[in-house]
Amino acid sequence: MSSETLNKVFIDVEIDEPAKSDIKLATELEEVCPVGIFKATEAGTEIQVPALDECVLCNLCIETAPAGSIRIIKLYEQ
Amino acid sequence: MSVLLNRDTTFIVQGITGREAINLTRECLDYGSKIVGGVTPGRKGREVHGVPVFDTVAQAVENHGGPIDGSVVTVPPGFTKDAVLEAIENGIKLIVIVTERIPRGDVAQMVELADLRGARIIGPNCLGLIVPEVCKMGGIGGPAKDAAKSYEPGVIGVMSRSGGMTTEISSSLTAAGLGVSTAISIGGDAIIGSTYAELMPYFEADEQTEAIVIYTEPGGRMEAQLSEWVQENNSRLPIVAFMAGKFMDEDEMQGMSFGHAGTIVEGKEDSATEKIARLQAAGITVVERIDEIPDAVKEKIAK
Amino acid sequence: MRFYEYEARKIVELAGIPVTKYGFCQTADEAREVAEEIDGPVVIKSQVLSGGRMKAGGVQFADTPDEAADHAATILDLEINGLMPRGVLVDPKAEVKREYYVSVVWDGTAKKPLMLFSYMGGIDIEEVAEEHPDYVGRAHISNLLPVFDFEAKQVIAATGVTGSQLNRATPILARLARLFLKYDMTLAEINPLAELNDGSFVALDAHMDMEEEAIGRQKQLLRKELKIAEDDTRDNYEPSDFERNVKAIDGADHRGVIQGKDHGFKGDLGLVIGAGGGSLTLTDAVRNQGGRPANYSEIGGNPSVAKACGLAKEVLQKDGVEKIAVMMSIVSNTRVDIVARGVIKACLELGLDPAETIAIFRIPGAWEDEGFEILDKYGVEYCDRSVSLWDAAGRAVAKIQGEAA
Numbered sequence: 001m002s003s004e005t006l007n008k009v010f011i012d013v014e015i016d017e018p019a020k021s022d023i024k025l026a027t028e029l030e031e032v033c034p035v036g037i038f039k040a041t042e043a044g045t046e047i048q049v050p051a052l053d054e055c056v057l058c059n060l061c062i063e064t065a066p067a068g069s070i071r072i073i074k075l076y077e078q
Numbered sequence: 079m080s081v082l083l084n085r086d087t088t089f090i091v092q093g094i095t096g097r098e099a100i101n102l103t104r105e106c107l108d109y110g111s112k113i114v115g116g117v118t119p120g121r122k123g124r125e126v127h128g129v130p131v132f133d134t135v136a137q138a139v140e141n142h143g144g145p146i147d148g149s150v151v152t153v154p155p156g157f158t159k160d161a162v163l164e165a166i167e168n169g170i171k172l173i174v175i176v177t178e179r180i181p182r183g184d185v186a187q188m189v190e191l192a193d194l195r196g197a198r199i200i201g202p203n204c205l206g207l208i209v210p211e212v213c214k215m216g217g218i219g220g221p222a223k224d225a226a227k228s229y230e231p232g233v234i235g236v237m238s239r240s241g242g243m244t245t246e247i248s249s250s251l252t253a254a255g256l257g258v259s260t261a262i263s264i265g266g267d268a269i270i271g272s273t274y275a276e277l278m279p280y281f282e283a284d285e286q287t288e289a290i291v292i293y294t295e296p297g298g299r300m301e302a303q304l305s306e307w308v309q310e311n312n313s314r315l316p317i318v319a320f321m322a323g324k325f326m327d328e329d330e331m332q333g334m335s336f337g338h339a340g341t342i343v344e345g346k347e348d349s350a351t352e353k354i355a356r357l358q359a360a361g362i363t364v365v366e367r368i369d370e371i372p373d374a375v376k377e378k379i380a381k
Numbered sequence: 382m383r384f385y386e387y388e389a390r391k392i393v394e395l396a397g398i399p400v401t402k403y404g405f406c407q408t409a410d411e412a413r414e415v416a417e418e419i420d421g422p423v424v425i426k427s428q429v430l431s432g433g434r435m436k437a438g439g440v441q442f443a444d445t446p447d448e449a450a451d452h453a454a455t456i457l458d459l460e461i462n463g464l465m466p467r468g469v470l471v472d473p474k475a476e477v478k479r480e481y482y483v484s485v486v487w488d489g490t491a492k493k494p495l496m497l498f499s500y501m502g503g504i505d506i507e508e509v510a511e512e513h514p515d516y517v518g519r520a521h522i523s524n525l526l527p528v529f530d531f532e533a534k535q536v537i538a539a540t541g542v543t544g545s546q547l548n549r550a551t552p553i554l555a556r557l558a559r560l561f562l563k564y565d566m567t568l569a570e571i572n573p574l575a576e577l578n579d580g581s582f583v584a585l586d587a588h589m590d591m592e593e594e595a596i597g598r599q600k601q602l603l604r605k606e607l608k609i610a611e612d613d614t615r616d617n618y619e620p621s622d623f624e625r626n627v628k629a630i631d632g633a634d635h636r637g638v639i640q641g642k643d644h645g646f647k648g649d650l651g652l653v654i655g656a657g658g659g660s661l662t663l664t665d666a667v668r669n670q671g672g673r674p675a676n677y678s679e680i681g682g683n684p685s686v687a688k689a690c691g692l693a694k695e696v697l698q699k700d701g702v703e704k705i706a707v708m709m710s711i712v713s714n715t716r717v718d719i720v721a722r723g724v725i726k727a728c729l730e731l732g733l734d735p736a737e738t739i740a741i742f743r744i745p746g747a748w749e750d751e752g753f754e755i756l757d758k759y760g761v762e763y764c765d766r767s768v769s770l771w772d773a774a775g776r777a778v779a780k781i782q783g784e785a786a
Contacts, residue, residue: 002731002732003694003698003730003731004730005730006726006729006730009722009725009726009729010686010722010726010755035685053686053722053726054685054686054687056716056719057718057751074754076754076755076758076759077754077758098714101714155594156597156598179594180594181565181592181594181595181598182487182565182567182592182594183524183562183565183592183595185492186487186492186493186494186524187524187525189492189524190492190493190523190524190525191525194525205713217713217714218713219713220712220713220714220746220747221713221747224713224746224747225713227766228711228766238658239658240656240657240658240659240661240710241656241657241658242655242656242657242658242659242681242709242710242711242712242713243658243659243662243710245710245711245713246658246659246710246711246770249711249766250769253766253767266657266658268487268489269487269489269492273490293658295658295661298489299489299490300489300490303490320662322658322661322662322665323661323662323664323665324665324669325661325664325665325668326661328645330644330645331644331645333617334617334642334644334645336642336660336661336664336677337657337658337660337661337679338657338658339593339594341661366669367666367669367769367771368662368666368769368770368771369769369770369771369772
């Protein structure tokens with residue numbers, strides 16, 4: 001049986017500018033997310049696509065970022 | 079009334095700063111349990127959901143200003159024995175051990191000291207115990223709002239070698255309108271602090287309890303011990319038992335362990351078939367299907 | 382963890398219990414050398430983790446070193462109950478006057494170790510205990526106090542043994558009890574303990590079993606003294622690919638616990654089930670309603686999506702499996718939505734339709750509303766706590782049988 005690895009089946013995360021380029025916020029997001037969706041780089045926050053479906057809907061990232069700048073999209077609601 | 083716990087029961091959580099312990103603390107506080115402290119060596123001065131953390135059990139007792147009734151122990155297996163002995167030597171009388179994979183020799187040492195000091199151990203490898211709408215000690219039933227769904231006050235005492243099945247069975251008793259007096263997850267290991275027979279006197283003395291349901295598995299002599307107890311003590315409480323793991327009696331499953339460490343079948347006496355016969359000989363109803371439990375209990379109570 | 386006889390003898394020796402001048406050999410030439418050194422009649426014993434060695438021809442006697450080498454060559458190639466020996470033990474043929482039985486085991490009811498002694502050695506102790514209970518001496522030992530010699534003496538004296546035999550056997554039983562506690566054994570047995578013609582006592586055969594949970598803290602004995610390799614796990618049987626793969630998936634991620642076994646299962650319905658007690662109950666429920674499970678499994682401790690997915694994929698890739706039943710007793714820690722994501726992802730990654738592949742999803746409890754929403758989206762049949770484990774299993778069986786019809 002052939003097998004592939006799929007990502008973004010259940011969850012997607014969107015982060016708007018300028019929050020995305022905020023390096024301090026990137027570090028905070030990396031620390032707060034229990035499943036490693038955010039990675040802090042020199043350019044700001046980078047979304048780790050393979051981790052997206054592990055999101056536990058804790059909303060800690062939403063609480064950490066400026067209001068409305070991060071959205072968690074449940075792809076199964078569409 | 080209730081078994082082992084009441085509205086005023088105070089307890090601590092040893093290993094309170096661990097991931098699972100933090101959850102468990104939240105759940106118990108939400109349920110209304112009185113957690114008066116936590117212990118994690120080196121973390122004195124911190125707080126977990128408002129509960130003060132100490133380095134030693136003695137500090138927790140001192141801070142409380144009097145004896146503490148119980149402790150939930152959830153520390154790694156290599157540290158569990160020391161934590162439990164510390165609790166016992168500081169006057170704690172009811173100890174729930176959540177930790178799995180503790181060598182038998184350690185468990186036996188803890189139990190022997192507990193016996194000497196008049197303390198009682200529940201577990202290891204268990205989820206604790208709950209008196210519906212009164213007190214929850216351990217992760218049993220999960221978050222307070224989930225626990226409320228499965229556990230309503232009632233007349234049935236539940237004892238189970240599986241933590242998850244304690245809630246599964248209690249939920250069916252609640253749905254059937256029977257409710258639960260006290261439910262105890264006794265633990266899945268070969269040697270545990272409190273067996274069915276050792277807990278029976280508490281239920282026997284509890285006016286609220288009218289019948290007992292036990293969930294049991296292959297391995298060990300605990301069911302034989304219960305059968306003997308029932309026959310010797312002329313118990314007022316009818317008992318309904320459910321035996322899981324009958325497939326383990328098959329030839330190709332010999333010498334294998336499934337589910338819990340305690341399920342390893344070491345002699346003929348340990349097998350599901352043998353245990354069912356023994357329980358039935360003592361007048362205990364053994365239901366074939368898990369969903370037959372509530373009706374079997376109703377029938378027993380009606381008699 | 383079970384030990385070979387040559388290891389059990391070494392453990393006994395370390396505890397100060399006398400043994401014969403034996404040698405462990407892995408070739409016929411080594412056996413000849415040991416026999417030459419012994420310089421007398423010898424016994425050659427297969428070193429295999431199985432009973433019934435004698436009956437299978439795994440124990441032979443030799444008068445000369447050449448004969449010893451011949452027997453060793455034969456035994457080294459002799460399979461016993463499906464197992465090849467790890468070597469042979471070459472032992473001087475002892476001049477035995479009398480055989481005794483000594484052991485220490487756990488008594489789970491008393492929660493204490495139990496010392497046993499019988500002067501009917503070399504035979505099945507359970508039989509002796511049943512037919513002649515007065516031939517067997519027994520007493521519990523404390524877990525907190527040290528083992529005192531007098532405790533062993535009382536056990537032996539209770540069977541009527543006295544004189545120098547009592548005084549020789551006493552320290553042996555006491556030392557066996559101490560090693561049982563020190564090394565976290567679940568069984569420590571010397572059978573037979575032989576009294577030789579000169580009046581001395583030696584352990585002629587020994588059986589030891591160490592508790593799996595204690596292996597981590599017994600490294601000194603296991604790795605240093607006995608030189609047992611880390612990967613020498615000595616399972617009762619050779620793990621299957623399925624079992625190995627599930628174990629690897631479990632080990633790769635610390636979140637949650639999954640287990641899978643398919644030894645003894647040959648059915649067509651894959652089981653992705655949990656937790657400990659729920660899995661036992663569900664496996665029975667499937668079988669008792671005419672279903673044929675392809676495997677046993679356990680999910681617990683709130684695993685990640687990847688872990689649940691990994692288990693489901695392994696089950697789905699087993700030969701003959703077309704459908705899986707995903708069922709658990711009410712969960713409080715493990716999350717319904719996370720498991721739902723995992724099993725659906727497993728189907729999708731294998732190019733299968735979740736609605737067709739998942740016969741039933743019955744996991745009530747934490748985050749169930751979120752989980753049911755996901756299942757709705759993919760058209761998977763699910764049920765909540767109002768449907769019992771028995772009925773859920775029945776639905777899965779009916780579905781797979783409907784398919785076959």
